[in-house]
Every structure is written in C-alpha cells, then in structure tokens.
Amino acid sequence: MTRATVAGQAAIAMPLWLAALFFTYLPPGTAHPMLMALGPLGWAAFMVIATGSDDAVTAYAMALPFSAYAAVAFAAAPYAILAAVWTGAAASAATALLAGGSMSAGAAGRVRYAAALLAGWVPGCAAAMAAGPWSGVAVALLTVLAGLYARARRMR
C-alpha cells in the first residue's frame, strides 16, 4: 500500500499526454475511438493496481479528462453523447471506489478494488451499448447510488 507521489502521478499523466499528442497528429480514423476513450481510464486502473496506490481517486481524476478528450476528438458525431456515456461511467467507477473505501493491504485488497472498479464501470458501458447512451448513464448513476448506500450502511 503506497500513497500517491509526484513520480507516481507523472507515470500516469505523461504517457497519456504523449499518446494524446501522438494520436492528434495521426490521420483521421486511425485511432479507434472506443479504445482511445477507454485507454486512459484503463491505464489509471492498471497503474493503481500495479503500484498498490491508495489514492485511486486522484489517478482517475488525472485520467478522466484524457478519456473525455479522446471520446470527443476521435469519435464520430454525435460525440457529445459518447462523451457523456464515458464520463458517466467513469464517474460511476470513481464514486464506487469512494463508497468502497481505500484498498486494504495485500492481494485480496487489490482484487476487491478491481471488483469495485468493474462494478461501477461495466454495467454503465454495457447498458450504453445495449440500450443507448442515456440508459448507460442511468445505470452508471444507479451504481453510484448503490455504492453510496452501501457505504452509509457500513458507517452506521
């Protein structure tokens, strides 16, 4: 279990920024918009799990604007809806993490952490693909509310 450091945050931010710059100069259509939008959040998740950082929220906060940029800059119109889906899903993941508390030490804690991440992320994205972007946002928000409710019960 480690706390966030400047070097740790730079290890998340610098590759994302360089990738954003690189893909901006590639011909249109080269970058797959879904992968581009998922990439930054996936990278943040990987770094948090790999380093065992407790400050997952800051890592996601770092990556979220990169995801929003990728969703808008590389996706076809209507990009605003796509951006809303990813933003909603990412917000769900971040808040679910908040509701779950910080990661406890050891491999079990990391697994619980990854499970919390997927619990907040996957349902929103799955609903967005199956039933439309606004359904995805609604599911993501419901996951957030469920997470907050679970946290409130634990604190009683």
Place this chain on the structure above:
Amino acid sequence: MKPAMLVLMCVSLVPCVVADTANEPDIGQITLELHSPRVFAFNTATVASQRGLSGSVRLFGIEADGSRTLLCEANTGWSATIDMRFYANAGTRALVAEARTADGQEARVAVRLPQGFQRLAGDEAAARLSALEFPSWRRGAGAMHPSSLVPDTAPDALAAYAMSRLFVSAKNLAPLLVLALWSAIVMAAPVRRRLAEAAKPAEAAKLAEAAKLAEAARLAEAAKPGRAAALVAVAALSISIVVGAMAVPHTWLYSIRVPSSNDAASAPLRYDAVTTAGMAWNEVSWQAGNAAPGGLHFVLVDAARTAGLPLSALDRYRRIRFRTTPTIVMSESGTAMLVPVALMAWGVE
C-alpha cells in the same frame, strides 16, 4: 434482319435494362418523382405513398454496371411525401427508392433517369467539369499561412498545390494545453497535501488554545478523505467537460478559384485566404487579388467526425462534380446535410 441477329441484339440489351433498374421489381405502393434532374448538381426527388411513409426512406443511385450507391436517407414518423435531395453524377442510370409504408409493408420503386441525362455535349459547364482530374488525398500539415504564391494556375496543378499547401488541416492544440495544465495540477497535489499535513498540528494547537472548538470541528470535517476526493472528482468532471467542449471537431469548407482567361493573370499568382467562421461550418476561401468572382473552383469539404455540412453551403455552385458520390441525410425539418466525410469537388459558380 435475320432472326438470329435480332435475338442476339435482344439478349445483349437485357443486361443494360436490368442494370438500369437494379434488377429489382417494384413492390408496394410508393411513387418516385424526379424534378428535372441535372448531372453534376444537387437535385430533388419526391417519394410518396397514399398509405403514408414511416421509418427510414432511402434513395439509391444505380450505376451503369448495376452497382448501388446510397444517395439520400431520411427518417420520418409518418409522412405522405418526402422530398429527398440527391447528387447525380454522369454515371447514374436510375434511381431506386426503398421505404416502409405506414402499415409496415416494404416498398420499392425504380425510375430510370431521363434520356439524355448523361449527355455532356452541349452542356458547357458539365463537359468542362467531367474533363478535370482530382489530386491525391495527401494534405499538408502545420500552420496555415494567410497568403501564398501559387506557381502554376492550371486547374490540375492548382488543385494539387491547394491540397498539399493551402487546404491545411489545422490541429486544435488548445485541449492538449488544458490537459497538460490539469496534469501539472494533479501531479503537484501530493506535495500540497504533505505541506498541509505538516501545517495541521500547529494549526490545531493554535485553535485549541483559542478554544475555537467549533472551528476545529469544521476543519476536522473538511479533512475527511471522502470530501477531498469528491472535490477532486468534481474538478475532474469539470475539466473533462471543458476539454470535451474544446475538442469538438469543426466542419471546414475550403475553396480556391481557378483563374480564367479573362483575369489576365499569369503564374505565379498570389492568393490570399479569407476565413469565415460560422455556427455550422468554417470556410477558407483562397482568392487571387485581381480575379473576378465566379468561375471554376476546386473545393474540399472536411467534415470527418462532425455533424456534416449543410447542403446550403454549396448552393453557390451551379454545377459541382464530386470525386466520390456523397450521401445526403435529410432531417425531420427538411434540412439536407452531407454525411460527415471528407469530399473533394470541382465546382462552377
């Protein structure tokens, strides 16, 4: 004429007729009416049904080899008639409309284009457009200069020069700067947190001495990790929205006029860029100082990953020849938009 020769002629004509109507019989009860279509121009066709149309209505162009090209698509809740805009190139032989009537029946109708539609002789503008070549898709990079000395003003050379030097795709770096700033702020967060933690005991002691218990409680509440994390999350969402708004791609319409013999201009010729920013699209028009308005233009529509270009942006071109046949999307309100792709064209004002 011998019977065998007659049979041979009939057999050889069959593929042409089949190709003209896409080898698909009319089904259902819809009609397709053309309003004096012209080659190398945007035309209008009316699709109608007494039962009413519902859902997607699509208009295809049938080429001489029988291939289909989607020319126009519209969606309607219910409508008795729909006006559909379409672009006709010289190879289009027939149009096919496909729709679903309001009672759910599939319907299709094919209409052959009028005799002489493809004939370019006698149509000076169309004949001139059909003789022009298109340059490669390779475009220049970097910043666009507002003025340029064009070495060769022959149409083909001018188009190639425009694509490589003048119709530069401007990169929007503002969102990347915001992302860099955001990264710097978040990277500095651990330093700030450590400084705050170092200052906290002294501050708490000072507060206790002053017996400001309420204030101390407020500080303790503010120091809870959940609240700080929520603040970070809200900031991240706000930055995401700002970056997303800044990164929205814009539709660009580039054009450059080919000097005519009346311009008395000789190469090299200086062109200046006139940039016009609009709500639906931005326009860069390259103009030579002493050239009269009108005439032949080379045009590039850069609408990839945008909402498309309203057809009204190309209204000033009496005749226009696209490199690839564009698809038009009709909105419920009747607005026609070119689908969001990059298109190259020669146009005559």
